[in-house]
Amino acid sequence: MRWLAETVGSRPAGSVAEGRAAEGLVERLKQAGYDVELQPFTIEQDEDLGSGLNVAGERFHVQALHQSGSGVARGTVVDVGLGQRSDLENLDLHGAIALARRGSITFGEKASIAAAAGAAGVVIYNDQPGLFRGTLRDEMSIPVVALSQQDGERLALQAGARRVTAELSVDIKRVQSTSHNVVATWRGSEEATIVLGAHYDSVADGPGGNDNASGTATAIEVARVLRDAGTPYTVRVVLFGAEEIGLLGSREYVTHLDAAARERIVAMLNFDMVGVGSEPLVGGSDELVSLARSIAQDLGTPVAQVGSSASGSSDHASFIEAGIPALFFYRSNDPNYHTAEDQARHVDPDHLAFAGSLALQIIEKLGEK
Ligand code: BES
Numbered sequence: 001m002r003w004l005a006e007t008v009g010s011r012p013a014g015s016v017a018e019g020r021a022a023e024g025l026v027e028r029l030k031q032a033g034y035d036v037e038l039q040p041f042t043i044e045q046d047e048d049l050g051s052g053l054n055v056a057g058e059r060f061h062v063q064a065l066h067q068s069g070s071g072v073a074r075g076t077v078v079d080v081g082l083g084q085r086s087d088l089e090n091l092d093l094h095g096a097i098a099l100a101r102r103g104s105i106t107f108g109e110k111a112s113i114a115a116a117a118g119a120a121g122v123v124i125y126n127d128q129p130g131l132f133r134g135t136l137r138d139e140m141s142i143p144v145v146a147l148s149q150q151d152g153e154r155l156a157l158q159a160g161a162r163r164v165t166a167e168l169s170v171d172i173k174r175v176q177s178t179s180h181n182v183v184a185t186w187r188g189s190e191e192a193t194i195v196l197g198a199h200y201d202s203v204a205d206g207p208g209g210n211d212n213a214s215g216t217a218t219a220i221e222v223a224r225v226l227r228d229a230g231t232p233y234t235v236r237v238v239l240f241g242a243e244e245i246g247l248l249g250s251r252e253y254v255t256h257l258d259a260a261a262r263e264r265i266v267a268m269l270n271f272d273m274v275g276v277g278s279e280p281l282v283g284g285s286d287e288l289v290s291l292a293r294s295i296a297q298d299l300g301t302p303v304a305q306v307g308s309s310a311s312g313s314s315d316h317a318s319f320i321e322a323g324i325p326a327l328f329f330y331r332s333n334d335p336n337y338h339t340a341e342d343q344a345r346h347v348d349p350d351h352l353a354f355a356g357s358l359a360l361q362i363i364e365k366l367g368e369k
């Protein structure tokens with residue numbers, strides 16, 4: 001865990017550091033007695049070459065939405081409220097920059113409604129502090145960007161009081177790079193397979209101590225214990241790349257499973273952010289959640305279930321979508337989530353031990369069925 005968060009540090013999808021992390025994880029899994037392979041895959045990301053919003057000599061910091069058009073739009077700023085169809089009824093947006101507040105409908109809907117009304121560009125400001133990253137469902141030809149709540153509210157006030165002209169520019173380029181899943185196998189006496197999963201990439205902003213060096217270390221340790229204990233199961237560890245940009249590693253992995261391999265998987269156990277926070281939580285497939293909760297209850301440390309089985313914030317979701325039972329181990333409320341402060345020193349080793357022990361007991365119980 002420390003090696004990932006402190007020696008490698010931040011390891012965003014497709015970066016050199018992510019690749020270095022993959023190589024190191026291969027070695028660690030080999031030491032644990034596993035056969036290891038890398039599963040490379042190509043990813044595409046936006047590179048921002050200088051997007052911005054200029055209003056009367058002031059430059060606002062913006063974040064281009066994924067699938068935004070590139071180019072420069074000049075026009076009058078028009079406050080369109082939430083940017084729903086009903087908000088635009090009496091507005092002419094020809095040659096205008098639409099300023100919409102985040103909420104109620106999707107970014108894509110706001111952008112297409114404004115574009116259909118003639119807008120030359122769209123600025124969506126946040127409904128909570130800070131900027132946000134967002135995706136348009138379909139590619140747009142006009143520039144569409146995110147703005148912070150503070151800047152957005154100020155601009156809306158200005159635009160309401162007088163005529164304000166703005167220049168909105170988006171300059172993004174699609175760049176390709178390579179990410180890897182680290183796939184390790186130990187063949188037990190049975191073909192029935194337990195998949196231990198965790199993503200090892202991080203966001204660019206921080207070293208990903210809890211998110212998710214914690215889960216990566218836990219998955220490897222559970223794998224080592226299972227092999228040493230001579231479990232009858234075949235154990236496969238899959239350490240996913242490119243989770244933080246849309247669960248891409250786990251999607252890649254399940255896409256390449258054939259029907260027979262998919263059916264051999266008894267359960268996928270996903271560890272993501274298991275090292276910080278007061279309360280242990282589980283999510284995922286109902287049957288596995290019930291089993292986990294009853295075992296934890298017997299151990300005297302109840303775990304709560306949060307979210308429905310479809311809740312899609314980590315790699316178990318890719319397995320559930322592919323019809324494979326999956327269980328998600330995590331904890332509540334990490335104050336340093338996705339920040340530079342998500343450091344190894346905040347990760348509590350006892351929390352990793354808890355997640356790992358619970359996983360081992362679940363695997364044992366599954367074998368008794
Ligand atoms: N580890 C997080 C998900 C998470 C958040 C787990 C809070 C437990 C508590 C994961 O790496 C993440 O950030 N996921 C994204 C979604 C993904 C599809 C890009 C998220 O939740 O925004």
Ligand code: ZN
Pocket residue numbers: 199211212243272273314
């Ligand atoms: Zn995560």
